[in-house]
Amino acid sequence: MQRETLIRLLEVARGDAPADLVLGNARVLNVFTGEVYPASVAIAGGLIAGVGEGYVGREAHDLGGRFLVPGLIDTHIHIESTLTLPYELARVIVPKGTTTLVADPHEIANVCGLEGVRFLLEASEGLPLDCLFMLPSCVPASPLSSSGAVLEAADLLKLWGTHPRILGLAEFMNVPGAVLADPQCLDKLMAFQGERIDGHAPGLGGKWLQAYAAAGPATDHESTSAEEALEKLRAGIHVLVREGTVTRDLEALLPVINEKTAPRMAFCTDDRHPEDLLDEGHLDFVVRRAIKLGLDPVTAIQMATLGAANAHRLRDRGAIAPGRRADLVVTSRLEDFRAERVYSAGRWVAEHGEPVGEWVRPQADLSRVWGTVRLELDRISLDIPAQGRGVRAIGVIPQKVVTEERVRPARIVDGLAQADPEGDLLKLAVVNRYGGQGVGLGFVHGLGLRRGAIAGTVGHDSHNLTCAGADDESMRTAMRALAEAGGGYAVALGKEVLALTPLPVAGLMSDRPMPEVRAQMERLLAATRQLGTTLHDPMMHVAFLPLEVIPKLKLTDKGLVDVEKFGFVSLWAG
Numbered sequence: 053m054q055r056e057t058l059i060r061l062l063e064v065a066r067g068d069a070p071a072d073l074v075l076g077n078a079r080v081l082n083v084f085t086g087e088v089y090p091a092s093v094a095i096a097g098g099l100i101a102g103v104g105e106g107y108v109g110r111e112a113h114d115l116g117g118r119f120l121v122p123g124l125i126d127t128h129i130h131i132e133s134t135l136t137l138p139y140e141l142a143r144v145i146v147p148k149g150t151t152t153l154v155a156d157p158h159e160i161a162n163v164c165g166l167e168g169v170r171f172l173l174e175a176s177e178g179l180p181l182d183c184l185f186m187l188p189s190c191v192p193a194s195p196l197s198s199s200g201a202v203l204e205a206a207d208l209l210k211l212w213g214t215h216p217r218i219l220g221l222a223e224f225m226n227v228p229g230a231v232l233a234d235p236q237c238l239d240k241l242m243a244f245q246g247e248r249i250d251g252h253a254p255g256l257g258g259k260w261l262q263a264y265a266a267a268g269p270a271t272d273h274e275s276t277s278a279e280e281a282l283e284k285l286r287a288g289i290h291v292l293v294r295e296g297t298v299t300r301d302l303e304a305l306l307p308v309i310n311e312k313t314a315p316r317m318a319f320c321t322d323d324r325h326p327e328d329l330l331d332e333g334h335l336d337f338v339v340r341r342a343i344k345l346g347l348d349p350v351t352a353i354q355m356a357t358l359g360a361a362n363a364h365r366l367r368d369r370g371a372i373a374p375g376r377r378a379d380l381v382v383t384s385r386l387e388d389f390r391a392e393r394v395y396s397a398g399r400w401v402a403e404h405g406e407p408v409g410e411w412v413r414p415q416a417d418l419s420r421v422w423g424t425v426r427l428e429l430d431r432i433s434l435d436i437p438a439q440g441r442g443v444r445a446i447g448v449i450p451q452k453v454v455t456e457e458r459v460r461p462a463r464i465v466d467g468l469a470q471a472d473p474e475g476d477l478l479k480l481a482v483v484n485r486y487g488g489q490g491v492g493l494g495f496v497h498g499l500g501l502r503r504g505a506i507a508g509t510v511g512h513d514s515h516n517l518t519c520a521g522a523d524d525e526s527m528r529t530a531m532r533a534l535a536e537a538g539g540g541y542a543v544a545l546g547k548e549v550l551a552l553t554p555l556p557v558a559g560l561m562s563d564r565p566m567p568e569v570r571a572q573m574e575r576l577l578a579a580t581r582q583l584g585t586t587l588h589d590p591m592m593h594v595a596f597l598p599l600e601v602i603p604k605l606k607l608t609d610k611g612l613v614d615v616e617k618f619g620f621v622s623l624w625a626g
Contacts, residue, residue, distance in 0.1 A: 057097050064094055064101035065374055067108075071096050073398055074109030075380070078120040083358040083371050086350050088386075093120065095378040098397035102374055113400070115382055118392065121353055122371055123151025123379030124335040125360035126321055127292045128223070128250065128273045131172060131183070132159035132560040133323035133510075135553070135573070138172065139413050140566045142181035145334040147402035149391035151182060151379035154364055156222035156250065158188030160421065162514050163558040165191070165201030166211060167420050173215055175416035180396035182379075184364075186222035186250055187211060189240055192514050193225050196600045196620070197608035199514035200424065200486045205239035212243075219364060220248030223273070225513075225601040227253050228618050230267040231260050241268045248364055254454065254602050257283050265289055271363055273320050274602075276301050276454070278308040285316055290363040292320040293355070295338045297328050298592040299453050302338065306345050314351050318360040325589060326570040327577075339389045349386040421558040425509055426487040427517065427535045434481055434524045436469040436493050438462060440624035443469065444612065445477060446597055446605045448498030450587060453596040457605040457614070458497050459625040471495070473502045473522040473584075481527060482598045482609045483517040485509060485539075485559070490609035494623050496520050496597060502584030504550070505530045508591055509539035509559035512599040516609045520594055522583075534559075541591050543579040551579040 053061075063069035071094035080091045080103060093100060094107035101107075131153070134141050160168030169185065176183035187208045192199035211218060221244040224230055229237035241249065251269030253261065257280065265287040273292035275281035276299075281291045285308070293309075295302045299322065309317060319338045333340070335356050342352040361370025369377040378398035381391045394402035402408055440462065447456030463472040471479040477497050484490040499506075505521025507530035517534060521527035521544075529544035533552055539559025543551045553572040555562050562569045573591075580590050587593060600606045600613040605621075607613070614621045 061096050061099055061101050061375070064096040067106065071101055071107055071109035072111065074107050074112045075120060076112055076114050077117055078115040079117060080372050081119060081121045081350065081353060081386070083122060083354045084373070086354070088119070093372060093380070095398040098378055098399070100372060100374055100376050100378050103372055119383050119386055120372065121381050121383065122357040122369070123381055123394070123396065124149045124339070124356045125152040125154070125366070125370060126150060126335055127154050127271065127318045127360045127363050128320035128322055129153050129155050130159050130323055131155050131157070132558070133325070134329060134566070135326055135555060135561055135569050136566045137557065137561060137563060138176035138179060138181065138183055139411070142179045143407050143411065144329055144566050146181050146394055146396065147391060147405045147407060148334050148336045149381040149394060150334050150336070151180070151394065151396050152184065152369060153181060154184045154186065154219065156186050156188060158191055158222055158513060159515065159560055160558045161188040161191045161203060162199040162201060163424050163560065164421050165203060166207060168558060169211060171416055171421050173217065175414050177414045178412055179414065180399065180401040180411065182396070184217050184219050186220050186248070187218060188222050190225045190513070193599065193601045194618070196610060196613050197514040197598065198484050198486065198488055198490055198516065198610065204236065205243045208240065209243060220244055221250065223250040223252035224269050225252040227256060227260070227264060227601070230269070231263040244268070251289060252601070255280065261287055273322055275305060276452070277304055281305050281308045285313055291317045292363065293317060294320050294322045295341065296322045297325045297589050298323065298451060298596065300451055302342060303345055306342070306347065309347060309351070311351070314355055315359060315362070317355055318363045319356050323592065325592060326566050326573055330566065330570050336389055336391060343387055343389070349389070353386065353389065418557065418563065422556060423538060425485050425517070425535055425539045425559050427483065427485055427531070429528065429531055429535060431489070432483060432491050434479065434493065434527060436479070436623070438464045438467055438469050440626055442625040443495050443623055444605060444621065444625050445495040445497040446480065446607060448496060448593055453599065454603050455597070455605055460495065460497055471522050476500060478520045478522055479524070479527065480597065480607055481519045482511060482607050483519070483531065484609040485515070485517045488609070492607045492609050492611050494607045494612050499590055499593065500585035500587060501580070504543065504545035504583040506541070506543050506580055506590060506594055507531050507534055508541040508595055509534055509555065510541070510595040512596050514598065514608065515559060516598060518594055518598050520597070541576055543576055543583065545583065550582070551576040
């Protein structure tokens with residue numbers, strides 16, 4: 053805060069000068085005490101100067117006795133997974149009450165390196181949505197896959213301290229590297245020692261959890277059971293309760309949330325697609341769902357505001373109190389939380405779900421993140437020579453990014469292993485899309501396609517092209533469509549492309565408005581249902597099949613990975 057800003061703030065707080073804006077006739081939710089009481093809120097320079105009565109402002113808004121709560125904070129999100137640029141995302145979620153994101157740009161960093169991070173910083177500048185960033189810690193996620201960039205500690209330090217919206221080190225996914233003191237991992241952890249470090253430790257417990265916590269990560273969004281969350285809380289880790297598109301952990305973690313644990317817990321969305329953001333909502337949806345499942349409304353809002361701010365040491369927001377950012381949401385009912393009006397840094401920016409006032413689109417150079425899909429499909433073979441009678445198939449679990457190892461009988465034709473759609477066994481290919489020749493081949497069980505193929509250049513975290521199909525021709529058609537579009541998602545049947553969502557920005561995002569992207573995704577999902585699947589979002593499931601740091605079995609461009617053993621295994625069982 054500038055000295056002049058503070059002097060002005062104090063003058064307004066004392067009542068010696070008029071505020072820029074006074075919000076009157078409000079019922080203020082105090083997230084420190086859990087109380088609700090009538091008060092006015094005086095705002096100066098985008099900050100809250102005072103909460104009480106008797107303040108005078110150059111402008112006044114009468115809230116008509118409605119509730120006033122802090123703006124919501126998403127503690128962990130990948131903007132890239134919304135498939136849209138920050139400006140388009142903000143126009144959807146700010147009117148729903150979200151005013152701050154803590155984003156991990158490791159998706160675009162895996163494709164474009166530091167240039168990708170710089171691009172997202174530029175593309176989010178000056179928005180009513182305050183986009184804060186953690187520097188990606190695992191690019192690539194591990195040595196078991198190939199990405200478009202490699203970021204070491206020295207690379208991250210080139211950006212550290214150069215931008216006010218960079219907070220610390222993003223989710224540290226290489227758990228064995230941290231626990232076993234891998235030198236490169238220690239370089240990164242030591243470089244950010246004492247700073248904010250996010251964790252990523254699915255299923256971790258016992259002595260390895262103790263070692264991981266000692267290494268520095270202070271948050272974790274990967275708990276999928278109350279028991280796992282409680283053990284992490286006991287280790288001093290802030291538990292971020294995730295409710296995304298595929299992975300929805302809120303209901304499972306609800307039993308561990310109480311008045312003692314809630315201050316150390318918050319909400320996040322991690323990966324959420326346009327259709328869910330537009331139809332269900334963002335953090336407002338998570339708050340409503342938590343309340344519907346039995347959580348006290350005040351506790352739910354505390355977790356989405358003050359708890360979120362505390363998880364990232366954001367002392368300048370998360371509460372309606374003097375000196376904090378005037379990020380505020382007006383609502384008529386706490387128990388059915390829906391944003392009716394939103395203020396960002398004291399500016400009225402949304403009303404009844406729609407943006408208000410002038411929103412300036414940030415200027416960012418798209419050419420830096422364009423043309424990232426480089427494939428030579430004619431040189432790629434999808435043949436899998438038979439080497440046994442059973443295959444280790446990746447088992448899809450609905451609404452989860454974790455998978456199972458399922459041994460299935462192989463279907464052999466002319467000495468080659470083929471997909472068996474009648475048995476829900478599809479061929480899976482992960483193809484290096486950065487000009488390399490690597491291709492990993494395997495099988496996936498549980499996607500539900502009975503014919504055709506689905507493919508995407510969104511393949512966490514290295515984002516190689518991932519394709520699952522019932523036959524090779526459909527797979528090649530889908531992959532070729534993506535190569536020509538510069539990335540995205542495709543559904544094909546034989547030689548026909550049934551649906552396509554182009555994502556030319558790093559092969560991860562569109563430059564179009566979210567409703568337009570959503571319409572494309574609806575056509576895409578309708579096409580997958582035409583091919584037989586009943587999964588809520590099979591594209592998101594496919595996107596996580598290459599993620600070699602989340603158990604149990606995954607496929608990268610280098611081969612089949614047993615995540616728990618952190619090494620490659622044979623496709624053939626027995």
